[in-house]
Amino acid sequence: xxxxxxxxxxxxxxxxxEENALLDALDLPAAxxxxxxxxxxxxxxxxxxAGGIDATALSVxxxxxxxxxxxxxxxxxxxxxxxxxxxxxxxMQLIQTIAQAVPRGRALEAPNYQPDGSQVPARPADxxxxxxxx
Numbered sequence: 001x002x003x004x005x006x007x008x009x010x011x012x013x014x015x016x017x018e019e020n021a022l023l024d025a026l027d028l029p030a031a032x033x034x035x036x037x038x039x040x041x042x043x044x045x046x047x048x049x050a051g052g053i054d055a056t057a058l059s060v061x062x063x064x065x066x067x068x069x070x071x072x073x074x075x076x077x078x079x080x081x082x083x084x085x086x087x088x089x090x091x092m093q094l095i096q097t098i099a100q101a102v103p104r105g106r107a108l109e110a111p112n113y114q115p116d117g118s119q120v121p122a123r124p125a126d127x128x129x130x131x132x133x134x
Contacts, residue, residue: 004048005045005048005049005053005066006062006065006066006069008041008044008045008048009045009066009069009070009073010069011041011044011045012038012041012042012045012073013069013072013073013076015034015037015038015041016038016073016076016077016079016080017076018034019031019034019038019080019083020076020079020080020083022034023080023083023084023086023087024083026087026090028087028091031087
């Protein structure tokens with residue numbers, strides 16, 4: 001059981017370390033492709049922990065190895081959160097930069113879309129009334 005916990009924690013550590021490296025390199029598509037592996041590793045670890053841990057069955061070596069692995073998991077988790085937040089902030093800045101670069105006039109000429117994805121019909125030309133009395 002202890003060996004399983006250590007192996008599962010190490011597996012999650014490997015995925016987080018790989019994801020952190022990709023996030024630091026701003027390779028967001030590759031980082032997103034790791035999501036299924038990350039979910040599987042978390043689910044496996046949660047399943048193993050749901051069974052409970054018999055602390056009396058832990059040897060000194062296993063206990064220290066598990067503690068080190070969990071400590072690494074905490075550190076990698078914190079670094080992962082920081083990298084994701086930095087990536088989201090950078091993405092928001094990029095979107096704002098692009099939005100500011102589009103001239104307002106071009107935005108007004110752009111087609112409008114309805115929630116279902118269909119295009120809103122063009123507005124008819126403004127109507128004018130003429131005085132018909134001579």
